[in-house]
Amino acid sequence: MPHDSALPAWPLLLRAAGGRAALRRLVEVHGDAEAAVAAGPRAWRAAGLDEDAVARLRAPDPDRLARDRDWLAQPGHHLIGWDSPDYPALLRRIPSPPPALWVVGDPDWLWHPQVAIVGSRSPTATGADNAHAFARAFAQAGLTVASGLARGIDAAAHLGALAGGGATVAVMGTGPDQVYPGAHRELAARIAAHGCLVSEHPPGTGPRREHFPSRNRIVAGLALGVLVVEAATRSGALITARLAGEAGREVFAVPGSIHNPLARGCHALIRQGAALVEEAGEVVQALAPVAAELAEALRGRLSAAAAAPTFTAQTSAAVKLPADPDYQRLWDALGHDPAGLDELSGRTGLTVGVLSSMLLLMELEGLVTADHGRYARRP
Structure with missing residues (x-):
């Protein structure tokens, strides 16, 4: 594209x-x-x-x-402007969307259903493990994990998504050519290869204190929902959660020990109405309706059928697919033996980003199973 x-x-x-x-x-x-x-x-x-x-x-x-x-001019570098049909649909809806996005990697991932994971830069070992485990489970369920490339929970989330064989999106508070913190250069390269790096700032922009709270609105705006894992009562993670709520997105929080000061921010969010979650499946289930809405927007972007993502075109006595012919092509490419996204892309001619969105919707409808990034028809 x-x-x-x-x-x-x-x-x-x-x-x-x-x-x-x-x-x-x-x-x-x-x-x-x-x-x-x-x-x-x-x-x-x-x-x-x-x-x-x-x-x-x-x-x-x-x-x-x-x-x-x-x-x-370098491979894998993109600039997506406000006038482009490739500008992420969800991001357009936030109160102050960026006029354009500088992207390293595959911009199609910006249209894939995402869940943001945020939290403390200095988490406990348990907090970091939880962020990694949730991100890994989200990736295996077909969701892309978004975060801010910071130390602590952000890094654990990106690494968990990669460990789950999925994609991850990192929103930067610097220009797209400036990795901060510098210790995350290798991680940033892995994210660019299995997702993308995103910034609203042009090349050469170094780290500035005011850019990082501003970055949080993009993290929240790209995602269907935000999961907070360990956050103090005054933290950037709570800013992200507030921005997500203001943008109409779901907010989730992982509870912790009453003796852990980094659990107090999560407990405050729960008291304010955030959903208390203990496992990734609770988040996936809660995001199903908005994931379907994003799939509808994606089909519009691809100039496919304009109908809502309801499963109406019957292909057999037991299976119903959307009228969009791409879904029939994907269904024909799926078998009873699991296949990876690259293999399905080769069979269908559809990009990995588009396939991921379609497969998530089909999984939510009970048509396919997902296991470690491989998909098959549900028996």
């Missing part, structure tokens, strides 16, 4: 830094980034760009733009 339309225009707009809302408004009014750039200073001001941003658009920094072009 093409992910890189209007590449020269989007770096210009993002480097102008005219504010998220103003950039989105400018692009919406003119249809796409190229038309927005060509519209000129009067249109830029009318959209809400201040004079500094207008000046940067009129006389852009050639060194920074060259850096952006060089970065985008």
